[in-house]
Amino acid sequence: xxxxxxxxxxxxxxxxxxxxxxxxxxxxxxxxxxxxxxxxxxxxxxxxxxxxxxxxxxxxxxxxxxxxxxxxxxxxxxxxxxxxxxxxxxxxxxxxxxxxxxxxxxxxxxxxxxxxxxxxxxxxxxxxxxxxxxxxxxxxxxxxxxxxxxxxxxxxxxxxxxxxxxxxxxxxxxxxxxxxxxxxxxxxxxxxxxxxxxxxxxxxxxxxxxxxxxxxxxxxxxxxxxxxxxxxxxxxxxxxxxxxxxxxxxxxxxxxxxxxxxxxxxxxxxxxxxxxxxxxxxxxxxxxxxxxxxxxxxxxxxxxxxxxxxxxxxxxxxxxxxxxxxxxxxxxxxxxxxxxxxxxxxxxxxxxxxxxxxxxxxxxxxxxxxxxxxxxxxxxxxxxxxxxxxxxxxxxxxxxxxxxxxxxxxxxxxxxxxxxxxxxxxxxxxxxxxxxxxxxxxxxxxxxxxxxxxxxxxxxxxxxxxxxxxxxxxxxxxxxxxxxxxxxxxxxxxxxxxxxxxxxxxxxxxxxxxxxxxxxxxxxxxxxxxxxxxxxxxxxxxxxxxxxxxxxxxxxxxxxxxxxxxxxxxxxxxxxxxxxxxxxxxxxxxxxxxxxxxxxxxxxxxxxxxxxxxxxxxxxxxxxxxxxxxxxxxxxxxxxxxxxxxxxxxxxxxxxxxxxxx
Numbered sequence: 269x270x271x272x273x274x275x276x277x278x279x280x281x282x283x284x285x286x287x288x289x290x291x292x293x294x295x296x297x298x299x300x301x302x303x304x305x306x307x308x309x310x311x312x313x314x315x316x317x318x319x320x321x322x323x324x325x326x327x328x329x330x331x332x333x334x335x336x337x338x339x340x341x342x343x344x345x346x347x348x349x350x351x352x353x354x355x356x357x358x359x360x361x362x363x364x365x366x367x368x369x370x371x372x373x374x375x376x377x378x379x380x381x382x383x384x385x386x387x388x389x390x391x392x393x394x395x396x397x398x399x400x401x402x403x404x405x406x407x408x409x410x411x412x413x414x415x416x417x418x419x420x421x422x423x424x425x426x427x428x429x430x431x432x433x434x435x436x437x438x439x440x441x442x443x444x445x446x447x448x449x450x451x452x453x454x455x456x457x458x459x460x461x462x463x464x465x466x467x468x469x470x471x472x473x474x475x476x477x478x479x480x481x482x483x484x485x486x487x488x489x490x491x492x493x494x495x496x497x498x499x500x501x502x503x504x505x506x507x508x509x510x511x512x513x514x515x516x517x518x519x520x521x522x523x524x525x526x527x528x529x530x531x532x533x534x535x536x537x538x539x540x541x542x543x544x545x546x547x548x549x550x551x552x553x554x555x556x557x558x559x560x561x562x563x564x565x566x567x568x569x570x571x572x573x574x575x576x577x578x579x580x581x582x583x584x585x586x587x588x589x590x591x592x593x594x595x596x597x598x599x600x601x602x603x604x605x606x607x608x609x610x611x612x613x614x615x616x617x618x619x620x621x622x623x624x625x626x627x628x629x630x631x632x633x634x635x636x637x638x639x640x641x642x643x644x645x646x647x648x649x650x651x652x653x654x655x656x657x658x659x660x661x662x663x664x665x666x667x668x669x670x671x672x673x674x675x676x677x678x679x680x681x682x683x684x685x686x687x688x689x690x691x692x693x694x695x696x697x698x699x700x701x702x703x704x705x706x707x708x709x710x711x712x713x714x715x716x717x718x719x720x721x722x723x724x725x726x727x728x729x730x731x732x733x734x735x736x737x738x739x740x741x742x743x744x745x746x747x748x749x750x751x752x753x754x755x756x757x758x759x760x761x762x763x764x765x766x767x768x769x770x771x772x773x774x775x776x777x778x779x780x781x782x783x784x785x786x787x788x789x790x791x792x793x794x795x796x797x798x799x800x801x802x803x804x805x806x807x808x809x810x811x812x813x814x815x816x817x818x819x820x821x822x823x824x825x826x827x828x829x830x831x832x833x834x835x836x837x838x839x840x841x842x843x844x845x846x847x848x849x850x851x852x853x854x855x856x857x858x859x860x861x862x863x864x865x866x867x868x869x870x871x872x873x874x875x876x877x878x879x880x881x882x883x884x885x886x887x888x889x890x891x892x893x894x895x896x897x898x899x900x901x902x903x904x905x906x907x908x909x910x911x912x913x914x915x916x917x918x919x920x921x922x923x924x925x926x927x928x929x930x
Contacts (some may be wrong), residue, residue: 813841
């Protein structure tokens with residue numbers, strides 16, 4: 269019976285709401301393969317006879333009559349003042365979608381919740397007439413309550429929803445009772461529910477969760493918050509009192525880790541912000557799970573809380589499912605910037621299960637020749653605080669519009685966590701760069717550089733200091749659901765470090781992830797940077813100045829095509845840059861396929877004193893993201909909304925790329 273019920277629920281979910289399933293039990297009949305196996309054995313011995321008795325059984329046969337697939341023909345709302353389009357956005361039952369009675373019942377609750385978040389305290393949403401379209405005209409005696417139909421094959425359904433909105437109520441006051449550990453002022457400072465505002469069940473629910481979180485941070489994970497509402501119907505007001513039951517503090521008796529078939533247990537434990545015997549801090553438990561997700565080693569990370577051996581003690585059961593952390597990629601293709609290319613790449617993100625990361629890459633193409641190697645130990649000596657060390661080297665040749673840039677060098681870096689969300693890092697980089705095969709149309713500053721250095725390699729000695737703040741939250745590391753990411757970096761080149769060039773280059777990169785309707789997330793990104801000389805009249809080299817445009821900055825434009833110009837109108841890198849991006853992201857297939865609506869803006873200025881927001885270039889478009897072992901594969905279709913040198917406004921461009929947009 270349970271199996272039939274589950275199968276019926278599945279059929280109803282798919283729109284076969286009148287499906288019928290029956291079952292029967294039959295004596296097991298051997299299949300041809302079973303008969304053949306028995307015949308091959310020949311004469312049976314005593315053991316075979318015993319096994320035959322054990323193997324005898326019955327077959328359970330299910331008979332499914334799916335009936336007709338029912339689609340929703342129309343959704344009708346009665347007595348509503350809120351626009352129908354707005355109401356339809358709150359529910360999952362949609363026109364031309366499958367009819368699912370169970371989902372429709374939940375939709376009534378969703379509408380009630382929506383109305384009560386808009387002040388309609390007495391709102392009542394009920395199901396009206398359900399009218400089926402049929403082929404025959406005889407009345408159906410089995411229509412059921414609320415259903416009006418006829419005998420025959422049902423083709424579609426019109427659903428009527430009755431709405432009694434009532435009046436809007438206001439909140440006259442907020443009370444907080446039962447709190448002994450946390451001061452009332454601290455709780456009130458974080459409340460979203462406001463006095464003299466419209467009644468909002470959503471903000472009340474969020475405040476209940478907020479209060480629970482405050483207690484969970486202090487180990488009171490069994491605390492309970494109940495809203496008591498004193499209603500004055502005549503005055504249309506509500507007084508909301510949060511009744512708090514604090515409960516007792518809880519401690520972590522022990523932490524159990526399962527599912528790590530490859531990753532060493534210490535690699536998981538060192539990321540946790542809670543330990544055996546520590547206070548059960550709810551916030552630290554949530555952050556610990558997020559840190560494990562951010563490693564990128566696991567497909568799933570589940571935290572389960574179990575009762576310990578004594579009252580007030582809990583067992584934290586961490587179950588992980590190993591993901592793919594190593595890739596070997598051979599590819600060939602055509603890109604916006606590299607042109608035709610072929611590449612071989614090996615990436616190992618959890619080497620030997622110890623968390624080491626190593627990458628080896630080689631690219632050869634029309635406009636690029638790249639060789640890269642990197643190795644990172646993310647947790648040096650497994651000691652607190654977390655300390656990262658790494659080395660990298662490279663040899664590359666990139667063909668740009670005006671010249672070919674050849675680079676070779678190496679770097680050593682170290683980073684240390686300074687808090688739960690913040691880290692500080694430093695890197696020393698030594699690099700030699702040569703600018704060759706310059707076109708005759710280069711700017712005067714690039715010509716002057718060529719006259720001075722020719723095709724010689726110019727030595728660059730750089731010290732980088734970087735501050736990172738990461739509060740991103742979500743199950744998909746490439747598509748966070750909330751939080752922010754700050755990256756403040758500064759390069760000091762030359763001076764006491766030696767080398768042939770001297771300059772200072774600070775940049776600020778910020779991204780905020782704002783949860784929106786359903787699972788939509790608004791990602792807001794900005795980047796600002798300047799580069800300035802340290803001494804003398806030597807300007808920074810063009811290959812270190814700023815140029816933007818393309819799939820990693822302002823889409824709709826050619827790669828690196830937005831830049832400054834000299835007095836003759838020839839392109840060159842600028843000393844100041846600003847880029848702003850907005851993406852509205854939504855899942856199509858969670859953790860696999862995402863859709864994106866985006867808008868970009870930005871520009872590059874020759875001098876830092878020339879910075880002017882009125883000169884921004886704009887682009888907008890749509891795109892998709894496909895998660896893969898090598899990172900998100902991105903395809904964007906963009907409209908160019910501003911003029912640019914050699915590019916006409918309102919043209920479109922398709923961008924392909926690998927990795928996150930920002």
